[in-house]
Amino acid sequence: MRERFSWHQAQDLIEKHTGPALSARPVQEGYNSQIAVVINDTTFVKGLRTEHPRAWTQDRERQINPHVHHVSARLLWSDTTSDWDLNGFEYLHGRQPDYAPTGRDADPIIAMMTKFPPAPADVALKQAPDRWASYSDRAELFTGDWLCHTDWSPGNILLSGDRARMLDWAWPTQGARWIDPACWIIWLIASGHHPALAQTRASALSAFATAPPAAVTAFASAQAAMWEDIGESAPHPGLAAAAARWVRHRTS
């Protein structure tokens, strides 16, 4: 649910870290942050009220950042007061990827995915089988030792030059390495890809090309059930249908 606050409510706290805000550009993309603003074209500040029920996602992004800043934006500072929980990231220039079949952004995205690290031992991560247990009776097949981002909304990816970066590590999950390409496939199908073409693109990643087929099919089914359950709150209206279409393609 979108509930942005004016960044001015946290101005003193922000300026403590950035110095005087000579420019401030609120970011429209994204839903979860109560503050999302670019300060001085150098810092992207993301924040939730400290009493917000999901304020803990801010802390998880802080913890995971040292493990992913090579494929993401570097965390410059963070601050938590009785009012605000803020993270200040390096501001990245770029554009969102084009997920349409005619889009030409697959290569940098694949190159980025090959650099996702194993699950770090020092961060308490949600386990993939637990995360999707209520949507699958074969969720144990999602087990793995890799760090998965799982939210492949194009708004979470920035392309600059020939490089892609993955933002918004608010839901990092430990699981099989093929889970991220599988999540990406569902977005590609929802954006117009035939399931066969989407799978061909993802198969450039050996982790996906060699994934156990039954596990991938079970995961696609779980995603169809999950997006159906999320319903109108989904970030794209076609995700449930895309995942269901992928399942039919794999099982027919």
Ligand SMILES: Nc1ncnc2c1ncn2[C@@H]1O[C@H](COP(=O)(O)OP(=O)(O)OP(=O)(O)O)[C@@H](O)[C@H]1O
């Ligand atoms: N480091 C960055 N540099 C430039 N732009 C960024 C950066 N981080 C995020 N953005 C932009 O701000 C938007 C919102 O950021 P982000 O997705 O992290 O937060 P959010 O509000 O929690 O979003 P969501 O609803 O997807 O969870 C992104 O979609 C992206 O357009």
Ligand SMILES: [Mg+2]
């Ligand atoms: Mg986001």
